[in-house]
């Protein structure tokens with residue numbers, strides 16, 4: 001086991017700066033998820049930690065060692081890739097034991113480690129099959145098995161679930177989490193899927209344009225996003241943003257409608273409210289129904305507030321025809337305010 005520490009790491013591809021000075025500390029046994037939109041640099045950062053990409057400047061430490069100059073095989077890490085990278089001509093057992101054979105580990109120990117990993121992952125009956133005889137989920141498990149047998153200090157996952165269908169993704173998500181609870185190996189996991197990040201992580205690192213926007217526990221990021229980007233990225237359906245101004249009466253939308261909020265000096269702000277923090281309320285503000293979408297467990301309402309659009313999620317089943325006027329109110333202490341520079345200003 002080991003902690004991982006990235007200190008002011010940069011990565012330039014010629015004139016393009018993919019990673020612009022990133023520092024992050026990952027505790028021993030922690031499950032950290034790097035998340036962000038396509039192109040934000042999360043895979044590059046993971047590959048720098050793995051040693052598959054060089055580092056332009058800064059420092060990466062795994063356990064006691066500065067690993068900047070170490071080859072991937074000497075970093076005591078195991079990586080699971082999006083495409084699984086299985087050898088098609090080798091059986092599951094051979095695929096899983098391959099790295100150990102390279103290390104010239106004795107045959108009996110290889111068999112034992114492969115057997116253990118197969119048991120943990122439910123692959124025992126598939127050990128003599130070839131990758132093409134496996135389902136997507138089974139291949140994914142073999143790829144994890146290959147990582148587990150090495151008993152590394154750190155697991156690195158690069159979007160390992162993106163080739164699976166939605167249902168299997170949810171299942172594998174809990175399997176990976178359960179595996180982590182069992183093995184307690186330090187894990188760094190890359191995804192662009194914020195729900196995967198929220199459900200799996202001890203700590204989420206949100207990246208954008210080669211920089212870290214915010215890091216913290218899933219609920220810290222959800223409850224107190226530092227800026228508009230994190231507020232909009234974490235949470236599904238996404239937070240509503242209403243543009244307007246603080247006035248002496250409270251927050252006024254760009255259309256002049258008054259919404260409850262804490263009192264603040266006059267300035268242009270963005271008012272953020274999550275869809276699940278809006279309630280039907282006879283004393284609330286008028287909105288006009290655009291669409292009602294029942295999912296069974298909840299109801300999604302898209303409505304117009306002046307010229308702006310709001311998404312609301314209600315636990316109750318409601319009916320409203322397009323054009324029907326409803327009254328809604330935000331939960332008082334669930335309002336987020338962001339200044340003109342997109343930074344959070346609520347206390």
Ligand code: ATP
Pocket residue numbers: 013016018036037038039040041042043044045192
């Ligand atoms: P995705 O979710 O799409 O995989 P990502 O956040 O993982 O995105 P990276 O793959 O880390 O993004 O890429 C970050 C940026 O660096 C991108 O703009 C990409 O085009 C650029 N980049 C990556 N590899 C190279 C390379 N070898 N040469 C030049 N630019 C590169």
